[in-house]
Amino acid sequence: MYIEHLIQTDIDLLSRLRQVGQKIGNTPVHHISGLFSKKGVRIYAKKEWEQLSGSVKARAAFNIIRVAVQNGDLHRSKILLDATSGNTGIAYAAIAKELGLRVALCLPENASPERKTILQSLGAEIIFTSKFEGTDGAQEVARELASERPDLYFYADQYKNNNNWKAHYQHTALEIIESFPQVTHFVAGLGTTGTFTGTGRRLKELNPDIQLVALQPDSALHGLEGWKHLETAVVPGIYDENLANEFLEIDTAEAYEIIKASKQHEGLLLSPSSAANLVGAIKVAEKLETGTVFTILPDNADKYGEVIKKLF
Numbered sequence: 001m002y003i004e005h006l007i008q009t010d011i012d013l014l015s016r017l018r019q020v021g022q023k024i025g026n027t028p029v030h031h032i033s034g035l036f037s038k039k040g041v042r043i044y045a046k047k048e049w050e051q052l053s054g055s056v057k058a059r060a061a062f063n064i065i066r067v068a069v070q071n072g073d074l075h076r077s078k079i080l081l082d083a084t085s086g087n088t089g090i091a092y093a094a095i096a097k098e099l100g101l102r103v104a105l106c107l108p109e110n111a112s113p114e115r116k117t118i119l120q121s122l123g124a125e126i127i128f129t130s131k132f133e134g135t136d137g138a139q140e141v142a143r144e145l146a147s148e149r150p151d152l153y154f155y156a157d158q159y160k161n162n163n164n165w166k167a168h169y170q171h172t173a174l175e176i177i178e179s180f181p182q183v184t185h186f187v188a189g190l191g192t193t194g195t196f197t198g199t200g201r202r203l204k205e206l207n208p209d210i211q212l213v214a215l216q217p218d219s220a221l222h223g224l225e226g227w228k229h230l231e232t233a234v235v236p237g238i239y240d241e242n243l244a245n246e247f248l249e250i251d252t253a254e255a256y257e258i259i260k261a262s263k264q265h266e267g268l269l270l271s272p273s274s275a276a277n278l279v280g281a282i283k284v285a286e287k288l289e290t291g292t293v294f295t296i297l298p299d300n301a302d303k304y305g306e307v308i309k310k311l312f
Contacts, residue, residue, distance in 0.1 A: 034265030061091035063167035083138035093122035160237035168198025
């Protein structure tokens with residue numbers, strides 16, 4: 001009876017996994033036409049908040065969970081554990097809630113109130129870490145917990161887990177190229193680096209002429225939550241330093257200005273990281289005579305109430 005119960009539990013979990021997978025990806029594309037207009041040059045952006053959990057991180061979180069469940073590494077007797085700045089944690093929690101799995105997250109204590117509230121409402125256990133050490137410090141705490149209790153935790157380790165970038169390699173890149181085969185440039189910020197690495201790697205395989213432009217903050221002290229200043233931060237294990245054709249640094253203040261401008265001219269209320277990606281895309285597009293620039297809008301402003309209040 002016990003073995004039959006386990007088998008039935010696994011079947012139920014796999015069935016739920018397939019259902020949840022239908023809520024991930026295939027996000028709509030927005031043509032940036034109000035903030036930028038130049039004959040022969042176009043900018044397009046994926047609205048990644050229009051999927052389960054409201055951000056691009058749903059893709060990586062789902063793929064990490066899917067593979068772990070299918071391999072038997074994650075089940076209802078284990079807790080998914082990871083470090084997060086917010087969005088991946090929300091994605092883990094939203095997906096896990098639908099699957100009936102438990103989640104524990106190491107989160108810097110200065111994460112936005114909206115993110116804390118969302119995580120708590122989804123039933124995630126939050127382990128607060130030092131605001132001075134950011135996600136690097138949160139990763140260290142998560143590693144220690146996983147080392148102490150391997151029987152209790154499945155450590156997802158999004159910064160080193162290849163299923164992070166593979167989510168974008170297998171899906172995001174194909175969604176872009178199938179709808180916009182004329183794309184000439186792909187522009188994205190570096191956080192876990194999964195979006196840039198996975199999407200960029202596949203796009204290059206499909207069309208070696210596509211130019212990959214990586215974005216990062218212009219200083220270690222910045223306001224682009226989730227982004228990494230690689231010269232001063234712990235570099236994610238999945239990052240491919242040889243992939244980008246070009247690097248651009250983005251000023252936080254410039255990104256905040258784009259938040260205001262995009263609401264007025266595009267009808268989009270963006271998060272700081274989405275605005276920063278858009279800043280980078282515009283910088284690239286301005287230098288072109290012809291071309292199609294594609295970027296990712298990781299999330300909208302729903303989880304950044306305090307930031308948005310100060311801007312408007």
